[in-house]
Amino acid sequence: MAALTKRMTLGSLKEKVWPKSAQEREQRVLGYLFLLPDLIGLAVFWIVPMAFLFYLSVHEWTGLSPATYVGLKNFAELMHDGLWWKSVRVTLVYLAAFVPLVVIVPLVLAVLLNTEIRGRNWFRTGFFVPFAIPMVIAAVAWAFMLDPGFGVVNYLLRGLLQLPLIRELGLKLPSQMWLASRTQALPVVIFVGIWKFLGFYMIIFLAGLQDIPAAYYEAAMIDGASSWRMFRDVTVPLLRPVIIFVVLIAAFRAFQVFDQVYVMTSGGPFYATYTVMYYIYQLGFRYFRFGYGAAASVLLFAMILVFTLAQVRYVGLGEAE
Secondary structure (H helix, E strand, C coil), X not given: CHHHHHHHHHHHXXXXXXXXXXXXXXXXXXXXXXXXXXXXXXXHHHHHHHHHHHHHHCEECCCCCCCEECCCHHHHHHHCCHHHHHHHHHHHHHHHHHHHHHHHHHHHHHHHXXXXXXXXXXXXXXXXXXXXXXXXXXXXXXXXXXXXXXXXXXXXXXXXXXXXXXXXXXXXXXXXXXXXXXXXXXXXXXXXXXXXXXHHHHHHHHXXXXXXXXXXXXXXXXXXXXXXXXXXXXXXXXXXXXHHHHXXXXXXXXXXXXXXXXXXXXXCCCCCCCCHHHHHHHHHHCCCCHHHHHHHHHHHHHHHHHHHHHHHHHCCCCCCC
């Protein structure tokens, strides 16, 4: 009986994969042909480069001479590389500051802009506009505005100190160094990242909020729940899949932060903004140590994978309770 059931199951599975009808087979082949461009793109731009990355990680290669197999030497060298660990620490600090802020602030804004307030469409557009600006252009603009000598930010601060009330209080604020300061550069880079992506994550939360049935809020209001209680007991649990999604994509962005670092600080001053991605770029395109850079990329991939698995293991896949 078990063998018969197994044969029936395999037969039905085979028929689903390759139907007997000529018309169904033609439709199946046509469907695969429509998928073919995406599959080719996936292979060319993801699978092959990933395989080549792992291949390079156990070789030494300058891009000119033939690759030399070195085994795990690159990984062992990374474990004793002080600059690598410095870049990991900077990246983790960026992650710890960036992710909570681009989850909490956009969520609060989305809740506020999901209500019937005057001009909410203008506010939504205004918060989303920075995301439409390419990061390189935004980083250049912020670098000019934060210049210690002629930047508009220091100019506004100096003007603020000239206000009568501020002058009476006797407050003094020296001109800030911003990106030239070892202590201020990383917070500024984090701020620019948050400013850039805040509107994007807000729109994602708005879409999630609009999918929550109004009946839940009506029932909570009948029970006499306050606004905070409805947010805590209705909005957050039902928005849990969206929150987890935002946390994951924000974390991926934080682990791979590069563009604003490259444009605004070049990893400085004194390696204060030297992220993992910037270090990998330096290894490959400045020092031409492609094998060593590939090993660093593999370790970065492992860090992202561990973070994702931990998210799935301890938080879940995002199913609403």
